[in-house]
Amino acid sequence: MQQYLQLCQHILNNGHKKEDRTGTGTISVFGYQMRFNLQEGFPLVTTKRLAFRTLIASELLWFLKGDTNVRTLIAERNYIWNEWAFEKWVKSSEYMGPDMTNFGLRAAQDEAFANVLEEQMQLFNERMLADEAFAAKYGDLGPVYGKQWRSWPAANGETIDQIANVIEQINKNPDSRRLIVTAWNPAEVDEMALPPCHTFFQFYVADGKLSCQLYQRSADVFLGVPFNIASYALLTHLIANECGLEVGEFVHTLGDAHIYSNHIEQVKEQLTREPRALPTLHITEGKSIFDMTVADIKVEGYDPHPSIKAPIAV
Structure with missing residues (x-):
């Protein structure tokens, strides 16, 4: 994972030092690309531990099912999207807890407030599961993503299943240059808790191998990007498995690639660590x-x- x-x-x-919507502040570059040969191992960052199955796999499957409610993730002990749902709750007129x-x-x-937040978040999680x-x-x-991937609203009032469509096109016309799925829907961006950071991706078939390129408009390099790399590498494996192909490359193209000001020390710590051998991915073959x-x-x-722990900028 030297890339x-x-x-x-x-x-x-x-x-460059830049301000951002969260008020945290970042240092940022514009336009960067990484390439990962998926034949050489699964690109799961080794300079810090990532919860692969609990967070990355469950989130991707959540997207693929077209789900947009965090209750499903909380039931699987995945709290990666909780901050945005929790923010909606604590800003509502019904919330009567601490500021x-x-x-x-x-x-x-x-630290004292962090303990209060943890307590309130736990109460939120419990109520999410208990109160439909x-x-x-x-x-x-x-x-958000799952809705756009599986139920993009068409002009005629129907919906478009982009994932099913792209799989069909890979099977029927693997040389197509239109093997694209987009999550960026300008008509619905303002209705999303968080506008898509990983905005669209394109597949490419050559020599019996499936490659994927992701364009990510906004990239939280310390917290988010390691998850994004693993998630889209996994997606490439899953689509290749579905279409009877081997895997090729995952190409990750970044727009605004940034490190939050309160993540800089964590990044420096990570850079002192020597990368280790990449793991191997195994998925159930032949299963849809x-x-x-x-x-x-x-x-x-x-x-x-x-x-390495770091706060999420919400």
Whole structure:
């Protein structure tokens, strides 16, 4: 995973200081590309531990099922999208708990508040699972990735299943230059809890191998990008498995690639660590991508350095 570490170092060396919507501040570069040969191992960052099956695999399967409610993820102990649903809850007139204004930034700076936030988040998770009406109201994130991938709203009132369509086209016309899925829907961006960061991806078939290129408009390099790399490498494997192909490359093209100001020390710590051998991915062969569960996906030989914690900018 030297490509990822080189990106981190490139931003530290060449990044521009920029403000952002969260108020945290970043150092940022514009336009960067990494290439990963998926034949050489599964690109799961080894300089810190990532929860592959709990977070990465379950989130991708959530997208592929067209789901947009965090209740499904919480049931699988995946809390990666919780901050955005929790923010909707604490900003509502029904919330009567402690003041949660700017909870992400405050938790990073105030240990006592971080404990209060953890307690409130736990209560939120419990209620999401126990109260279906509450989950429907506060757990839905709007028309985010899963909705756009599986139910893009067409002009005639029907919906378009982009994932099913691209699989059909790979099978029927693998040389097509239109093997594209997009999550960026300008008509619905304002209804989303978070506009798509990984905006669209394109497949390419050559020599019996499937490659994928992702364009990511906004890339949180310390927290988000390692997950994005693994998620789209996994997606490439799943689509290749569905279409009877081998895997080729995952090409990751970044727009605004940034390190948040409160992640800089964590990035520097990660850069002191030596990358280890990449793990191997195993998925259930012959099973439809639409029927996959987390139990069908596993990595072997993953021996990373310990995890490094950092706050999420919401």
